Amino acid sequence: MFESLKKKFSRTSDKLEEELIEEAQEENNLEEESGKKFSFFSFGKKDKKEEEDSKSDIAEIPQEVESISDEADTSDDEDSEDKKEKSGFWSFGKKSGDDKKEEPPEESAEEPKKSHFWSKNKEEDSSEVEDDDSDDETQEKKSHFWSRSNDKDSEEDEEDEPGGMFSFITAKTISEKHLEDILWELEMGLLEGDVAMEVASAVVDSVKDDLVGRKIKRSNDITEYTYNALRNAVAEIIDIPGKSMTEMIEAKKAQGEPLVVMFVGINGTGKTTTIGKLANYYLKKGYTPVIAAADTFRAGAIEQVNYHADNVGVKLIKHQKGSDPAAVAFDAVEHAKAQGKELVLIDTAGRMQTNTNLMDEMKKIKRVAKPDLVVFVGDALTGNDATQQASKFNEAIDIDGVILTKADADSKGGASLSIGYVIKKPILFLGMGQGYDDIREYDADWMLNQLFSESGEEGTVDEV
Ligand SMILES: Nc1nc2c(ncn2[C@@H]2O[C@H](COP(=O)(O)OP(=O)(O)OP(=O)(O)O)[C@@H](O)[C@H]2O)c(=O)[nH]1
Structure with missing residues (x-):
């Protein structure tokens, strides 16, 4: 379910990371760290028990009543059904989402994390999800820094290797300029994904308000802040009060x-x-x-x-x-x-x-x-x-x-x-x-x- 939106959200994080790192590279303000990079969705937690509960005992409607419409092709979604995840996912993100514009906890960078980094895997992750054509267009050429990192990673099994974590020698502050193109791309992506115009604008405005002014020390901070900004924006949109x-x-x-x-x-x-x-x-x-x-x-x-x-x-x-x-x-x-x-x-x-x-x-x-x-x-x-x-x-x-x-x-x-x-x-x-x-x-x-x-x-x- 919702694979296209998910991909657009994670891409926003990737793009911001690229933007900031590229700039820092030009400023000689970048160093590689030994920790591991969090992927965008690593901030969501899984609750398999709840998932299993919700999938129990499906009584089938007999097919002779009505057959499913052609467009409702569920073949892909059997996969995504299997991927269903339930509550309790705001582990790390929840805290910092409220902690607006504060620097990240030291531990987030010091402790090596078990997560794959995005250089090579980013492309693999993206290809897991079918998306519209526009996504191809948004793939930008990576900087030399990335290319070197990619070359290195491509020779090794990333799951076994640390790396992919970068820090800025001097902390960087996210500005409107950093976000301009990225949020425009996000807004276009949301519209292409059939999100209503006012909703796309509300998401983009909220993310911008949240991110501008945040101080970034490490690449993982970017993923975390972007994840939280997007999640908070969407939470505002979908929470319409009413009785069940x-x-x-x-x-x-x-x-x-x-x-x-x-x-x-x-x-x-x-x-x-x-x-x-x-x-x-x-x-x-x-x-x-x-x-x-x-x-x-x-x-x-x-x-x-x-x-x-x-x-x-x-x-x-x-x-x-x-x-x-x-x-x-x-x-x-x-x-x-x-x-x-x-x-x-x-x-x-x-x-x-x-x-x-x-x-x-x-x-x-x-x-x-x-x-x-x-x-x-x-x-x-x-x-x-x-x-x-x-x-x-x-x-x-x-x-x-x-x-x-x-x-x-x-x-x-x-x-x-x-x-x-x-x-x-x-x-x-x-x-x-x-x-x-x-x-x-x-x-x-x-x-x-x-x-x-x-x-x-x-x-x-x-x-x-
Ligand atoms: N995959 C899927 N198919 C559904 C779902 N709900 C309904 N369908 C299918 O959609 C088709 C149309 O459903 P109906 O209940 O006949 O639609 P309706 O709105 O009553 O149709 P009208 O009487 O013409 O107004 C049927 O093939 C249903 O099986 C759903 O949640 N998921």
Whole structure:
């Protein structure tokens, strides 16, 4: 997941390092140290136990219902699924991220670290991740200093050799000038990765504010500070306050009422599948959901949702095809109230935000069913389009939250990073595959961990 964003982040660190070292080389202000170089992702810590927990017991959705869309090619992502890492990754970085513009602890350079250095490995690391063409263009020629280092490294097994650590004889201070081209490149990279313009600008501004003025003694400081600056910038972006759906069910239950949730979005984003997954998710939590088949418009829609309801084992309220979807939703709410069910999941027809008639119909369902939550279901693979659609639906119907589907197949990550920030509404769940269990409640820490750690990375920093 999100390989493209991860690569852009680590490249920003590499570029800044190159920039500063090249300048120091010209100033005769550089010396090689015996310690080892941290890689960018070594600042993320792994928690394998949590990873294993989240991967258990996937109940597959039968393929005959719907086959996965072609673009949702998960073959690469089986790999990245294996690379999933969970919480607790801010080891070393966390401290210095708050310690703004202070010099790094001496130990970070004195102790030899178990990590590979970037000269040769940097290219290897980069090639592990498929990325867009622009990345090739951004590869700059390295200075003589680097070249010498590369030549040396290429003859040796780096994993067994110390080296790759450099220090400045006189500490260097990061200036705006050092960052200008690097942050421009980052911003362009984020835009190419389908990150919304305002999000890309916010990330770049925050990183700049954080880094300018920092004093650098060693190459590892650059990696650490850049890692922290980027991570803090992204943390600000993705942390949209809001209650979880489970908390809302509990709050309504306390009033003796069901939580009524209406799902909206354009065609084929995964609304119906998501409703099946959520029915399964809350059934397993001990609640009794009911589904409203309020997509009376598309041929086969009622049968499709019926199929999921049967598989999961929840009641479906349905009328004839072509009937009033608002009436179906209303009946489902009445049924839940009468039966003491805690959750009503209203499936609605997919519609383009430009289709006025269907948008009006959606508003009518909202007026009649009076949902507690209107959830926009967007396809993460559509990137910036998903963000723009969410904005339009939000203008039309005032949505309360977002579910992004197909996050499992999303190598870019633009929608996941942008959508909540742009519409100022929280992401509630992420769809992570085609099985009924392939859904997870959105958690900003987990998301940060996905973006800022890399499984299999050598030299994870455990203690500093
Ligand atoms: N990989 C992956 N595929 C998903 C996910 N969620 C849904 N899909 C697939 O996306 C396709 C479309 O899902 P549907 O649930 O039919 O979409 P919909 O939004 O209800 O479609 P309309 O009824 O046309 O509005 C199906 O093939 C699903 O299996 C997910 O999280 N990951």
